Amino acid sequence: MAFDGTWKVDRNENYEKFMEKMGINVVKRKLAAHDNLKLTITQEGNKFTVKESSTFRSIEIIFELGVTFNYSLADGTELSGAWALEGDKLVGKFKRLDNGNELNTVREIIGGEMVQTYTYEGVEAKRIFKKE
Secondary structure (H helix, E strand, O other): OOOOEEEEEEEEEOHHHHHHHOOOOHHHHHHHOOOOOEEEEEEEOOEEEEEEEOOOOEEEEEEEOOOOEEEEOOOOOEEEEEEEEEOOEEEEEEEEOOOOOEEEEEEEEEOOEEEEEEEEOOEEEEEEEEEO
16 A cells, blocks of 8 residues: 555644644644654555654554544544545544544645645644655
């Protein structure tokens, strides 16, 4: 699968505004903008393993396409939702457990880069990753 491999964040677009909309305080926003996030993604059929490594934490997330699971963001925000494969895009639809608001994420490969697009309460942000 195209997502397999290790991806290191290269740049962000509108990420600060997105985090502000999510309610993340200014100190955490400044730190998160430079978190050196690295994702190692492996896919076996419908099962994905994503190893997240950043300045703040290292965790492993295992999920199956279409199966709801709970996930905690680096700032402690709790989410519940699922990933689906739509064409060549990984589409994640999540709800915040604290307020029920939707957070949608799309991962796609564009020009050899993995572009992760977040949408929350009308604010869209992108994190662009390069393969290591």
